[in-house]
Amino acid sequence: MYEGIVQDLIDELGRLPGVGPKSAQRIAFHLLAADPADVKRLADVLVEVKQKVRFCQTCGNVAEDDQCRICRDPGRDPTVLCVVEESKDVVAVERTREFRGRYHVLGGAISPIEGIGPDDLRIRELMQRLADGTVTEAILATDPNLEGEATATYLTRLLKPMGLRITRLASGLPVGGDLEYADEVTLGRAFEGRRAVDD
Amino acid sequence: MGLYRDEGVVLRTQKLGEADRIVSLLTRRHGRIRAVAKGVRRTSSRFGSRLEPFMHVDAQLAEGRSLDVVAQVETVTPYGQPVCANYGLYTAGTVMLETTERLVAEEHEPALQQFLLLVGGLRALSQQEHAPGLTLDSFLLRSLAIAGYAPSFSDCAHCGAEGPHRAFSPAAGGLLCADCRVPGTARPAPETIELLAALLAGDWEVADASEPRIRRETCGLVSAYVRWHLERDLRSLVYVDRTPEPNGTVRG
Numbered sequence: 001m002y003e004g005i006v007q008d009l010i011d012e013l014g015r016l017p018g019v020g021p022k023s024a025q026r027i028a029f030h031l032l033a034a035d036p037a038d039v040k041r042l043a044d045v046l047v048e049v050k051q052k053v054r055f056c057q058t059c060g061n062v063a064e065d066d067q068c069r070i071c072r073d074p075g076r077d078p079t080v081l082c083v084v085e086e087s088k089d090v091v092a093v094e095r096t097r098e099f100r101g102r103y104h105v106l107g108g109a110i111s112p113i114e115g116i117g118p119d120d121l122r123i124r125e126l127m128q129r130l131a132d133g134t135v136t137e138a139i140l141a142t143d144p145n146l147e148g149e150a151t152a153t154y155l156t157r158l159l160k161p162m163g164l165r166i167t168r169l170a171s172g173l174p175v176g177g178d179l180e181y182a183d184e185v186t187l188g189r190a191f192e193g194r195r196a197v198d199d
Numbered sequence: 200m201g202l203y204r205d206e207g208v209v210l211r212t213q214k215l216g217e218a219d220r221i222v223s224l225l226t227r228r229h230g231r232i233r234a235v236a237k238g239v240r241r242t243s244s245r246f247g248s249r250l251e252p253f254m255h256v257d258a259q260l261a262e263g264r265s266l267d268v269v270a271q272v273e274t275v276t277p278y279g280q281p282v283c284a285n286y287g288l289y290t291a292g293t294v295m296l297e298t299t300e301r302l303v304a305e306e307h308e309p310a311l312q313q314f315l316l317l318v319g320g321l322r323a324l325s326q327q328e329h330a331p332g333l334t335l336d337s338f339l340l341r342s343l344a345i346a347g348y349a350p351s352f353s354d355c356a357h358c359g360a361e362g363p364h365r366a367f368s369p370a371a372g373g374l375l376c377a378d379c380r381v382p383g384t385a386r387p388a389p390e391t392i393e394l395l396a397a398l399l400a401g402d403w404e405v406a407d408a409s410e411p412r413i414r415r416e417t418c419g420l421v422s423a424y425v426r427w428h429l430e431r432d433l434r435s436l437v438y439v440d441r442t443p444e445p446n447g448t449v450r451g
């Protein structure tokens with residue numbers, strides 16, 4: 001244990017995802033040794049990001065306005081909707097340059113063991129978006145791992161009666177991983193080769 | 200640091216750092232263990248989907264200071280695939296995993312009976328041998344029984360007086376006779392008590408023939424029993440989905 005504020009810093013850093021106690025300590029001492037101007041820039045951007053960045057009211061992606069850049073772009077196809085777990089998956093799909101439709105960000109995957117059920121994700125918002133019939137195809141691009149698959153299974157059951165085309169990314173995508181780690185070529189091919197969900 | 204090999208079922212995974220996961224496994228001989236699977240979240244990982252929840256695997260592990268490290272892994276049975284393709288199975292199966300993790304509290308303590316029960320439960324669930332709700336409720340009662348919380352569905356749980364009795368109390372550990380019964384104790388239908396006993400004993404002929412109404416009451420009592428005997432609530436229990444599948448099979 002360290003004194004007062006140093007320990008507070010270690011504790012705060014330790015709350016970040018993927019940062020264990022040892023890493024928290026390493027980062028804290030890195031910051032203590034760093035140039036004050038560098039640390040101030042980091043502190044400013046942390047405060048600023050919380051003030052400025054919000055979530056798009058339409059799709060749930062990160063945005064600096066009520067709506068994100070993609071939802072505001074009239075050149076994007078409003079009839080195809082790509083459903084992803086997180087904003088970082090939007091970035092991954094955008095990198096492929098294969099997709100010209102719009103997105104819906106769920107905010108995670110259904111994981112009962114973590115206490116995350118359908119009501120904790122932006123599924124109700126998805127249903128509302130689909131209600132007017134503009135969207136004719138929903139691409140379920142949840143992570144190619146167990147929770148992502150189970151979430152897609154749930155969404156398929158829910159959306160099927162609405163009569164739109166439901167597709168999944170092609171099986172060329174290696175299973176077990178996170179979507180964000182798929183390289184552009186593989187993810188692009190998975191988009192091109194997407195298949196309708198049959199039952 | 201030694202290498203060891205064992206088969207196990209993946210109970211839970213947690214993200215670690217950039218691309219790793221901590222995998223919690225219930226193994227046949229080494230009990231519950233937690234091990235790091237390096238690089239598993241990269242889509243190029245050689246582990247593929249083998250370290251996902253529900254997977255029954257044969258793994259080689261390297262002992263580490265705090266956590267072991269997965270060196271190699273082969274699939275024994277890929278229960279994850281049928282389970283995640285059916286939302287009802289996914290939610291029921293998740294309760295099995297969480298219950299197992301909770302009841303096998305100590306790491307590295309062999310828990311062979313729980314392991315065998317879990318493998319049997321996942322097989323029955325993924326092959327839909329019975330209604331998934333029944334498979335789950337039977338699993339919960341048996342898993343608690345192995346852990347030392349066997350409910351009594353015949354004799355009075357308090358004084359041992361011979362049954363049949365009508366009152367059911369999770370706190371008392373099962374049925375209570377007319378003398379031991381306290382006001383406010385549930386009085387389930389006799390068929391419900393019969394179903395509870397059948398699920399605990401594995402009498403599937405009786406269980407499979409039960410009516411939806413009886414299954415619903417049974418499920419409520421099993422949940423109450425689980426809640427009482429596990430100190431904290433199971434997170435996954437409230438998410439169990441009993442919606443009938445489109446093909447007409449009714450879950451109970």
Ligand SMILES: [Zn+2]
Nearest residue numbers: 056059068071
């Ligand atoms: Zn948007």
Ligand SMILES: [Zn+2]
Nearest residue numbers: 355358376379
């Ligand atoms: Zn009694």
